[in-house]
Amino acid sequence: MRIDLVFPPFDYSVLMPELGIPLLAANLRRAGFAVRQADWNIEFVVNELGRLSSLARLVERFPAEPVDEWRAAAEDPARFLARFAGALGRLAAGTGRRAVSPRARDSRPGGSAADPFEAIRAVERRTQKSCHLRPHQLGEDWREALERLPDRLRNPRTASAAVLAGLARWGARDPDFRARLLRLLQHLHFAAASGRVEDVLAAADRPDPLLDPFYDARLRTLFAAGTPRIFGIAIWSPLQLAPALRLARLVRTIVPDVTVVAGGAWCTYAASRLGELPELFDRFDAVLPGEADATLAALAAALAAGRSGGGLPGVVDRSAARAGRVAPPVPRPLERIALPVYDGLPLASYPERKLVLRLSRGCYWGRCTICSHVLPGTNGRCASRKDARLSHGHLQRLAGHIRQVRRRHGVRHFTTADNLVPPGILRQLCDLRRTERLDFTWDSLARFDREYDLAFCRMLAAGGCRRLDLGLEVADDAELRRIRKGLRLETALRTLRNLQRAGVGVMVFVVDYPGLPPETLEQTLEWLADHRELVPAVSISRFHLACGTRAWRAPESLGLRPAAGGERDLNVFDQPYESPGALDERRFAAIVRRYADRLPLGGFAYGAPEPGA
Known part of the structure; x- marks a missing residue:
């Protein structure tokens, strides 16, 4: 079969x-x-959206606009992208669908004459500043590609030619420009008008000049x-x-049984x-x-x-x-599961040259009320304990897997696939690297913990650890108790100092969650700015109400109320809710923007350039 x-x-x-x-x-x-096996996502990003001839199929459908206006916009990359976003919005309106603006429901995706950058801001308020596009992913020089397009697409009297010339000028080999373009395409062209079932199905059934070919x-x-x-x-x-639903229909059309x-x-x-x-x-x-x-x-x-x-x-x-028979099965022990294989996947096309190691399951703490990554039912049954250890046989299988991946694919950096790896297993990984003389490095999610003393942190560094991602969420002991973080600020500070002295990089997560006073968010950012020498990267995000999580099961614990009709919203990681007094997105963005020069922000976009900047 x-x-x-x-x-x-x-x-x-x-x-x-x-x-x-x-x-x-x-x-x-x-x-x-x-x-x-195939990864059509990365192939679509690199081989389809990375080709100017593919984008030309979309540009040809843009509503007719004066050529001179496109030429003027193309003098500045930010203004060009703003106009491109507006064209996507008008194209969506012309095809009878509502254009989407991620969670900024009051924002007009096309922007306005007074503020043509609104479409970009609406997207970037909800997405990372970089979509991780790297130079090695730019297989085509768009300036050269422009010369290979048919004559009708290079006619200087047409708006389509002006748009493509602007794309070629700024996106020739510029990963940042192309990354911003990808964000706009994802959220203003490919995304459904909302997460509701009806809108997602409509998006799945809509012909698309990029996805269909x-x-x-x-x-x-x-x-x-x-x-x-x-x-x-x-x-x-x-x-x-929506693309998955469309794919399922196409597959059944070709292979009915x-x-x-x-x-x-x-x-x-x-x-x-x-x-x-x-x-x-x-x-x-x-x-x-x-x-x-x-x-x-x-x-x-x-x-x-x-x-x-x-x-x-x-x-x-x-x-x-x-x-109602929908419960996931109890998973098999990790020792009984075959380790992954990567044939058929274009490993050279991904933004980062690394693969995944699975060392444990779930989160051994698992009590935070704001966590959107842990499902209490599954975590309670399957999570690895804090004192968990891997068997000798499984460690030997991991060693063989690491050698094989290095030999076949040339990959020597790994990340763990776990919400939280127990300290004892991290110690085993370091010992395995030393005793088996394995040449690899790794990064992992971890937890601020008293076990991360200087000796332990130095062992991690010697064992190949290059970075730990740690959830602080808020720099206030009272708030840490309220969200059941099981952490004191002094423990976080001591851990950061030990990791810095040992030479291990750090990413610290901060979350603006319901009930967090704005002044406490600012206090948290100020605390991080005061200790910037200890924190090479900071990720600041909004709270997401995910189905099945503690907050979803007991919303009153955070003083929030799921919005009516949410049961038909397919964005199961970010369900709509109401929270009196919560920061709106614009005020949140304004607070973060004030710290943009004082914090090494690695996970939040603090907005497009101001008009005229």
Whole structure:
């Protein structure tokens, strides 16, 4: 039996291969199935949106506008992008759909004559300053590509030619310009008008001059070598949902008897909502929440034997969703899961040259009321304990895997796939590197903890650790107690000092959450600015109400109220809510902007250039 696994477009924030599909491929092959895997997200970003001839198909559909206005805008890259954003908004309006502005619902995506930068600000208030596009991903020089376009697209009297000339001028080989362009395309062209089911389905069914030729070419190539019995689509982000639904429909059109399944992080967080979303099962035969390595193998075995997969644990089809049988299965011990394989993935195309190591599960603390990454039910059953250790056999498998990845793919840096790695396992990783004489470096999520004394931090540095990402959230002991962080500010400061002395880099996370007084947010940023020598990078974000989390289960703990109609909103990582007195996005952005020169911001965009700047 043949199984195809695809990671669909379009989310530019993906830095490296996601672990899910490579892990599934390895375990399905071990079970005897033939598997092909592909990352069409990174291929779409690099090979489709990175080509001027592809963008020309979109530009040709822009509403007619004076050529001179486009030429004038092209004298400045920020003004050109603002006008481009406006054209995307007008194109959306002309095709009968509402243009989207991420969570800035009152902002007009096209901007206005008085403030043409509003579309850019609306996007950048909610996205990272960099979408991580790197020079090695720019395979085409757009200046040279402009000369290869058909004559009709280089006619100086047409607006399309002026737009393409502006793109070629500023995006020839400039990663920053192209990154900002990608953000605008993602949020103003590809994204659904809202997260509601109806808008996502409308976006999935809308013809697209960029996505449709890409899918057509990839499916023809993939199926030329044989059609699959199962076609699996991994959905990591809500931004991939409409393209995934479109892909599912196209696949079924070409191969009517294929079983189309969806899995990934989005499916796990959406599990409790599946009974309220019957429309999804018009596209997917089943959704597989949680870790699906054993589930998908069991489904494949059932289909190979001529049986239906209905009723299998972890296989949520239409009837299971209606009956509320949506709980993810209990995952197998890590020692019993095959380590990932990466054949078929274009590793040289990703922004960062690193892969994922899985050392533990969940979060051993798991009590923070504002956390959007931990599902208490699953975490309570499956999370590794703080005193967890890996077996000798599993450590030896990891050593072999690290050597193999270095030999086959030339990768020597890894990141962990865990919410929080126990200190004892980090110690084991360092010991493994030393005793096996392995040449690799790594970074990880971690927790401010008294165990991070100077000796431990020096051991981490000697063991290949280059950076730890640590959640501070707020620099106030009373607030830390209120959100059940289990942390005191003095512990955080001592940990930062020890890591600095040991030579380990740090990223510190800060969250503006419901109930946090604005002056305490400013106090937190001031505290970080005062200790800037200890903090090489800071990520500042807004609180997200994710389905299944502690805040979602007990919203009163943060004084918030889920908005009416949220059960039909498919953005399961950022559900709408009401919170009296919470900072609006503009005021939040204004506070952060005041610290832009004093803090090494690595995870927040503090706005487009002011008009005329």
